[in-house]
């Protein structure tokens with residue numbers, strides 16, 4: 447598997463079960479992400495995309511939104527050395543212009559300074575699959591006012607056209623929906639759903655997801671030859 451994508455769901459319920467504030471669930475979620483990056487590298491996966499903040503998440507309470515933004519900002523500031531040392535290339539996919547100018551600057555700096563990494567961590571921030579398609583369509587039209595749209599020419603205007611489509615998309619916490627994540631890119635992705643809450647996602651859960659993927663027969667719309 448080349449590209450794993452994860453909908454990191456259940457931080458709030460994890461915190462509630464411990465009578466802690468929601469933000470402590472998100473902090474535990476950030477630690478889970480740290481662990482999972484290591485599992486991915488051990489498994490030879492080259493790209494990890496995680497859904498950290500959707501276009502809909504702006505509707506959450508002011509305190510939760512600003513807490514999540516602070517968490518992201520401190521992740522960026524505190525992880526740089528570790529990411530560079532481990533050859534991790536940091537990317538953000540989403541409507542970056544929605545983020546504060548300060549956070550945009552921090553993101554651009556970390557993206558630039560980790561450019562050489564061979565393992566990509568793509569964080570979906572202010573991301574929506576429909577928003578991505580609309581943004582790409584508008585950009586495409588500006589660039590190609592006279593042409594007919596094709597899949598290939600369209601793909602070049604997605605947020606990260608160089609990242610291959612995800613092979614497997616994992617969603618934690620028992621919710622069985624895709625919630626506007628990687629709409630275009632997931633056309634032929636496999637899905638794996640688990641009841642485990644994201645902060646509890648450990649190596650055993652990771653191995654289960656990979657084992658399940660390993661058993662699937664991927665036809666990509668074609669027919670397998672006997």
Ligand code: FPP
Pocket residue numbers: 454455456457458459460472473475476479497498499503517518521569619
């Ligand atoms: C969903 O749980 C999770 C989120 C909306 C945020 C995910 C963010 C992190 C794991 C933060 C770390 C990310 C980085 C890149 C540092 P929920 O709040 O919807 O949980 P609930 O459904 O149980 O309420």
